[in-house]
Amino acid sequence: MAIGGGIGSVMRFAVSEWMSHLLVWTPLPILVVNVTGCFAISFLNFVSDPSGEIYLGSRSRVFLLVGVCGGYTTFSSFSLISFNAARHGAFVDLWLNMGLSHLLCLFGIWMGAMIAAPFPHALRAALRLWRS
Amino acid sequence: MWRYWWSGLVAERFGETFPFGTLVVNIVGSALIGTFSGLLPHVANGRLSTALQQLLMVGVCGGLTTFSSFSLQTYNLIVEGRWLSALGNIALSSGLCLGCVAVGWQVTQGIRF
Numbered sequence: 618m619a620i621g622g623g624i625g626s627v628m629r630f631a632v633s634e635w636m637s638h639l640l641v642w643t644p645l646p647i648l649v650v651n652v653t654g655c656f657a658i659s660f661l662n663f664v665s666d667p668s669g670e671i672y673l674g675s676r677s678r679v680f681l682l683v684g685v686c687g688g689y690t691t692f693s694s695f696s697l698i699s700f701n702a703a704r705h706g707a708f709v710d711l712w713l714n715m716g717l718s719h720l721l722c723l724f725g726i727w728m729g730a731m732i733a734a735p736f737p738h739a740l741r742a743a744l745r746l747w748r749s
Numbered sequence: 750m751w752r753y754w755w756s757g758l759v760a761e762r763f764g765e766t767f768p769f770g771t772l773v774v775n776i777v778g779s780a781l782i783g784t785f786s787g788l789l790p791h792v793a794n795g796r797l798s799t800a801l802q803q804l805l806m807v808g809v810c811g812g813l814t815t816f817s818s819f820s821l822q823t824y825n826l827i828v829e830g831r832w833l834s835a836l837g838n839i840a841l842s843s844g845l846c847l848g849c850v851a852v853g854w855q856v857t858q859g860i861r862f
Contacts, residue, residue: 619750626812630803651816658817659824683818687752692814693778694807696846697786700854703847719839722816726824 621684625654629689643702644714647694648721654690655722658682659729660736670737752813767834768822771815772842778814779846782806783853788860814846 632653633646661681665673673681695718702710752774789802819842826835 622750622752622812626808629811630807651820654817655820658821662821683752686817687815688812690816690818691778691811692775692816692819692842692846693782693810693850694814695816696775696779696843696850697782697806699843699847700783700850701786715843718816719820719843722820723824723827726820730824 618679618684621680622688625685625688625690628685629654629691642710644695644698644710644718647691647698648714648718651690651695651718652721652725654686655725656729657689658686659726660733661686661729663730663733664736671740752815768819768826768838771818771822772838772845775814775819775842776845776849778810780849780853781813782810783850783855784857785810785853786850787854787857791857791860 629650632650636646636649661673661678663669664671665678695714699711699714702708702714785802785806789797789805819838823835823838826832826838
């Protein structure tokens with residue numbers, strides 16, 4: 618899990634570095650990281666649910682969900698960015714960051730769950746197609 | 750690892766009714782990042798490399814805290830119809846973490862470098 622966390626942190630650093638060159642809004646890189654991470658954790662969580670059709674051992678689940686996704690996303694950087702916005706009187710940035718982060722991340726979770734549901738069937742159909 | 754251990758410990762104490770474990774690690778990580786942001790630029794006469802500063806803030810605090818587990822837990826609360834708990838989780842996490850960053854940073858402001 619520590620390795621997963623490390624991998625997640627490196628991925629977060631890479632993505633936020635890449636994003637910071639694209640658009641100049643301070644909260645954006647971490648926002649992108651958190652939303653994509655939420656989608657990932659949700660998809661992986663629901664697609665490998667023990668009651669479902671795709672099996673992922675509990676160690677793999679802990680590695681991917683708690684380790685990688687957990688290490689990839691961050692609440693501290695999000696909070697620090699919010700704090701700095703408040704400190705500099707950038708209250709639009711503050712509320713935009715908080716509002717967008719929570720809304721878009723919950724949306725990411727929902728998307729992950731929605732896509733995970735039909736995924737096993739889609740996978741089987743794709744394999745059947747490939748084998749025929 | 751710490752995040753998993755702490756979350757598990759808190760979950761055992763308070764039950765799985767509310768994601769207190771995630772809240773605790775996020776609070777601690779936020780307090781840490783607040784402290785680091787006020788402290789690190791001054792350590793060693795400002796000669797601490799930006800790489801090391803980044804490592805501590807991005808690596809340690811970022812790895813300790815999590816937005817994905819928090820969001821997933823909030824989502825599950827919503828799906829269970831526990832809207833008040835979901836909103837409470839969002840408000841409490843955001844508010845307390847913001848407060849802890851502020852406290853961590855404010856503490857460093859009183860230090861003479």
